[in-house]
Amino acid sequence: MIEISPLSALNSAVMAGDHSQPREMSQADIATNAVRRLAEAVVRMSADHPRVSTMAERVNILADELDSRAPSASVRVETMWDPAGGVPKHSPVAGTRNAVARPLVLHQLADGVVEGRVNFGVLHQGPPGCLHGGIAALVLDVALASANAHAGYPGMTASLRIRYLRPTPLYRELTVVAAHIDRDGRKVRSWAEIRLDGEVCVRADGLFVTAREGFAHSDL
């Protein structure tokens, strides 16, 4: 059986952070959270919902209003990224401004060790009632990058090895842990896990490369 909690309650818990630190949400973060709620409501609704056509119209009107005043995507692509290794607001895992993200908040426990807690719902489903394996890979990639950045070696993913040890349920509090292992020149190694009640569901081992001027992955 799958334990289901109302998304609004989940979001409140997730947004509050895993150490009960109240995070100050901007109006833009609140609007993003509303879009998250809407995305989940739309995936859950019956296809014959009587208001589906008018709903689509209303959402398109809102999108038009925002589009007409928003900076171009090219500007946002540049300005939302934090080259210092902080959490970019647009991150599809950790971004408070990205409705695709839950978002996951990773706390630094020690140099190169990070931890966070997160719940996933039907928007991130693979097998029935379980987290999508690709979403697990996405989350672990972010955790690896965060651990490396906190160890002082921010960089980009060169390769990942992901092992699925047991199904990861939706609507449960999962713990994400990651740790930097070592560095050899520009090559940086780290591991990350998604755990449920202390048991490892998915494990990742990552090889990252630190950035250099004019770097391209093809240089590896």
Add this chain to the structure above:
Amino acid sequence: MIEISPLSALNSAVMAGDHSQPREMSQADIATNAVRRLAEAVVRMSADHPRVSTMAERVNILADELDSRAPSASVRVETMWDPAGGVPKHSPVAGTRNAVARPLVLHQLADGVVEGRVNFGVLHQGPPGCLHGGIAALVLDVALASANAHAGYPGMTASLRIRYLRPTPLYRELTVVAAHIDRDGRKVRSWAEIRLDGEVCVRADGLFVTAREGFAHSDL
């Protein structure tokens, strides 16, 4: 430089499929596409947008309306999944009802060979102007699963190896190709690539396991 196309045009192209086959969109699919537009508009908007508070209120009202009539998440978790290996509507990569998905449409070229084309925008960004490495892993996991299913061996991911060969740009038409390799008992192997203009950006090699009664990943 990053080539930017308007999202609405991109979505039209994506929704039309990669072989210019017009796909019939249900009203619910149209509503989902509207939520996709809204999610991108929200991530692009300036934090001091004058309408951000009222926008959040209006989106929350819409979500409340849908929530009050939607089947419970537990019902949707069960009913949206297609055990026959078809594309589940809730898929975070291919689902027409999931605003997280672009969505990617994979066409079967031969038994166990699939191909699709997709564009990603700022919602799926990692490094500036580039696809998030974890999103690439997510897409490739889905492509591997699809190739296996089309070869007659639907199953779940046991392990993935992902290699990042060159940066994958946003706002460009990417080709996703995957092929089943072989099977040994319940173990199924396949490969998948994300390509730009014929060059491989990201490569995945997957080990999957076919399902059996009472299967759990921990049995591996």
